[in-house]
Amino acid sequence: MxxxxxxxxxxxxxxxxxxxxxxxxxxxxxxxxxxxxxxxxxxxxxxxxxxxxxxxxxxxxxxxxxxxxxxxxxxxxxxxxxxxxxxxxxxxxxxxxxxxxxxxxxxxxxxxxxxxxxxxxxxxxxxxxxxxxxxxxxxxxxxxxxxxxxxxxxxxxxxxxxxxxxxxxxxxxxxxxxxxxxxxxxxxxxxxxxxxxxxxxxxxxxxxxxxxxxxxxxxKRIRSQPVVRREALVQIEANLAQRLAKDKLQHRLISRVKSPWSIYSKMRAEHKSFNRVMDVFGFRIVLRSVTDCYHALGVVHATYKPLDARFRDFIAIPKANGYQSLHTVLFGPYGSPVEVQLRTEEMDLIAERGIAAHWSYKDGGEGPNSAQTRAHSWITGLVESQHATGSSLEFLENVKVDLFPDEVYLFSPKGDILSLPRNASALDFAYAVHTDVGNQAVAARVDDKLVPLRTRLANGQRVEIITAKSSVPKPQWLEFVVSGKARTAIRQQLKQIEHEDAVQLGHRMLDRALEARDSSLERVPAPRMESYLQEHRYPRLEALLADIALGNRMPAQVALVLSGTSASVSPASSDGLPLSRDKILINGSERGVISFAHCCLPVPGDDIMGYHTAGKGIVVHRMDCPNLVDYRKSPERWVPIGWDRKVRGDFGAALRIEVDNRPGALARVAAAIAEAESNIDKVEYLERDTNVAVLRFGIEVGDRRHLAAVIRKVRKLGVVLGIQRI
Missing domain, CATH: 1.10.3210.10 (Hypothetical protein af1432)
Structure with missing residues (x-):
């Protein structure tokens, strides 16, 4: 200084x-x-x-x-x-x-x-x-x-x-x-x-x-505790102190008083009354060594019987913040639970001061389980994740998610211990092991039993993650992960996949537009391309291609400048839509740049056309969609679209079904749809009277043939009066 x-x-x-x-x-x-x-x-x-x-x-x-x-x-x-x-x-x-x-x-x-x-x-x-x-x-x-x-x-x-x-x-x-x-x-x-x-x-x-x-x-209720309770507290404390002294265990015995916040939190979380929350006696026993802690545990259990499944050893397996203690719950002499914590002086100092104890307690503060080391590990993980978040607000939300008061402790196949937030899934565990393991996860083995990735984990389980190189994160994963690291990694990977899909689609769209002007991306002079990118502030070609796919820039206008030709109107068909020999083929896996219109719900096999929408990319409509009339006003935004031979995935469709309005009719229709291997997304009544009910079923199908099979299956039911695709 x-x-x-x-x-x-x-x-x-x-x-x-x-x-x-x-x-x-x-x-x-x-x-x-x-x-x-x-x-x-x-x-x-x-x-x-x-x-x-x-x-x-x-x-x-x-x-x-x-x-x-x-x-x-x-x-x-x-x-x-x-x-x-x-x-x-x-x-x-x-x-x-x-x-x-x-x-x-x-x-x-x-x-x-x-x-x-x-x-x-x-x-x-x-x-x-x-x-x-x-x-x-x-x-x-x-x-x-x-x-x-x-x-x-x-x-x-x-x-x-x-x-x-x-x-x-x-x-x-x-x-x-x-x-x-x-x-x-x-x-x-x-x-x-x-x-x-x-x-x-x-x-x-x-x-x-x-x-x-x-x-x-x-x-006020805490201050006005009945005399009976105060007397009971003193009696339990005296019994414990006497037994510990007989075994020549040097100790400090402190009765613990609950704070208003801890009482309020427990009343809300466990739906308990004030009396039930307060009807628990708490003690802390501070001893000289770890050996004395386990010795004292035996003495305590000999004094009052322990409650089954309420013992926790945080000395052998410390909490994520470095906290160490033995926790046990005893059956007290007055019928009330007695919570006891046993720890050494160093553990007590760390439990009270945490990382601050590092500067005032010099012995044993540098080990792999020290509060200091664990705090550094936690913060390093957060700093790594903040680089991948889109905004400060998103980062702060991830940190809030990561600040769970309780953890579950899990074992890897090699015996390593990992701590995760309460309610963590097998997928959270995968990302805790490594981001790449999480991104490629397909299933898990929990205690040697095969389970899906959404499975919630419990203390002490042994978890092994099964991966596949072809696997990629799915948007649905965000619905069941709870750790900030997993949420950040999934979002980052989804953004990357969406960007790659957008670049590929934009490349195909710009190529089609250039072909219409007897040019191609390869034939565009490098100086002209560089000039265009600089003028519109694109750092590289991929950013321009992604912007085209997302509808923020029209491919025909970009092609006009890059090809160096004069403007001309694209030929159109008799119904006002543009003609094109080549269609862009889609397989349903494109993320974030192609969506399917809710007004007509196209499925593979339908005749389709894409409409270029700013910020949304290409929205796919059926050719018989009633909204086509409105879109004819902007023919330059239509994109020739077709289905790839390798189309895959589940696609939304809607059915209007008339049934006899009698008990069990809805269940029979739902069962028939399930037997046709289709998932029901949503059901709602459109009309209903004494005799007839009209329902709208939102379902998922693979293609037109699958949809036709579902319709045939439902039509055979005796309760069905009519069925049609909406």
Whole structure:
């Protein structure tokens, strides 16, 4: 750190009296008594520069603004953070809100402190469409800074914690918005990083701000617990302490009190009354070693009988945030469950402080299971996924999905342990192994049993993914994956496939248009092509071809310029549609650039024509579609389309079916459609009276022959009075 030489801030900031420290600084200095004298001197210097920079600025409460960054630094000092983090905390709002620059901070306190301050700085000075996008982009930037130094998120969480403690000065709308953001983003991040104390306070303060009446009611009920319960708590604690002492196990025994937020969450999630949620006694036993933890577990189980299937060993298999403990639930002497957690002093420190414990507890903090290492792995994964997302808002949604409070722990065939969010599918597991494994997944084996990719996984299962090189992601996959990594990878791959299909289709369309002018892409002079691409700001030919397929540029107009010929009108048939010897053949697998019109629902075998629509690509219609009359007004947008011999997939069709209106008629029709190997997509009544019902069935078929087979099968039913394709 640079502690001598000129300070650039002196040129732009007023002086501060270093001899007279305000009361809040005395409190802060008491919290930093673990630092050396020189380090505390640096903190006073940071306060002087920060106070001068924020001179004249006040908080909503009327206090000098500098009290906020000092309070943020005090939150971190109480957790034993290093001096660089505390310096950055005191200065964390200066770059954004004062004349002080990043260069000034780097010159005075070093590059590391400047980097930390810059990482926390929000992006309010940039222009965004709305507050939501600004917050999302700010979060993205913060996450990138976190990937370089985890202390950025510690400062940000402390900043949010102090803001929540002083939220009363804000108006009601701001309080609700900030509280919701805290509960959705910052409290889950604190939990993901193992910072239980910070998480618990953020949740409770957020709950109080968002639902003040509910918070007050629950808090009052907690304070007014009956004497019987308090006596029961003391009796259980005494019994456990006595048995542990008899086995000469040195320990700390703490009774755990539920917070209003944890009670409220459990009441909502499990649909339980307040009394049922509170009717659980909780204890934490802190011991000297891992061996003592397992020894104490035996003592506890000998004191009170354990409830079956309620034991969890998070020491052998730590949670994703590095949390380690033994969890057991006992059948208490008063008929109420007794929840007990057993852990070592180090585990207790990590459970309370998470990654912050790394700076205050030096032993054993660098292993593969440490909170620090796991946090880095999680953030690295998020940073990788953010490169593939289309927008900051989409990225923020993926992060929210990834912040599940519970995980399932699964085994690979080699015995590696992977943690995934609750309700994760086999496909989530595939993407957790590797993106390529997910993209090529076709099925899975769970505990040696073959299952589909949408299968939900449970704790302790052994999962093996079956892949095929020909397999590609499908849009339906997004309906059942829950992890952010899987959603991002699937979306990225689908976009890539759609782009490739668009380029191929655009190539064929432009080739047809050039052929009509006795030219081809190969014969277009390179300078003319380069000039066209530069004029219309296309980085390369593929971008132009994709734009043609998506209907954003007409192939005939592009061909006119590239061929260098004069404009002429394309010949048309007697019904006003363009003539062409060559049709573009489609096989149904084109994604995002060819869609099938809902007005006429074409299927393979129908005579069809494509209509070029901006942003949608080619919309395929049947030649007997009633809307064809309207489209004749724009013959230049029609594209000759035909079916490829290798057409595949399921195509939508609609049937109008008249049946006798009697019990069981609908079921018989549905069964006949199923027997004809067709799926029913939708059923609705068009007309209905005492004798006759008219229904519309939306079904899926392979082609016209398949559709005809379905119609024949249904027509044979005695209850069917008439059937026709719509």
């Amino acid at each position: 640079n502690t001598s030489g000129p300070v650039c801030s002196r040129n732009v900031l007023p002086a501060v009296d270093m001899a007279r420290l305000p009361d809040y600084m005395h409190e802060f200095e008491e919290a930093t008594d673990y630092l050396s004298g020189d380090q505390r001197g640096l903190l006073r210097r940071a306060w002087a520069i920060g106070a001068a920079a924020h001179a004249g600025q006040t908080r909503k409460s009327g206090e000098p603004y500098i009290t906020h960054p000092v309070a943020v630094a005090q939150v971190l000092a109480e957790q034993g953070l290093d001096v660089e983090t505390l310096l950055a905390a005191i200065l964390h709002d200066t770059i954004e809100d004062t004349p002080l620059t990043r260069e000034c901070i780097a010159a005075e306190f070093g590059e590391t402190v400047a980097e930390l301050v810059d990482g926390v700085t929000k992006l309010d000075k940039l222009h965004f469409r709305d507050r939501q996008e600004a917050a999302a982009e700010s979060f993205r930037k913060m996450l990138l800074a976190m990937s370089r130094d985890l202390r950025v998120i510690l400062i940000k969480l402390a900043d949010r914690l102090h803001n929540m403690r002083t939220l009363g000065a804000k108006n009601a709308e701001s309080r609700r918005r900030i509280a919701r953001e805290t509960l959705e983003i910052y409290a889950p991040i604190a939990q993901r990083l193992g910072m239980n104390l910070v998480k618990a306070e953020l949740q409770d303060l957020g709950f109080r701000a968002l639902h003040p009446w509910r918070h007050a009611v629950i808090e």
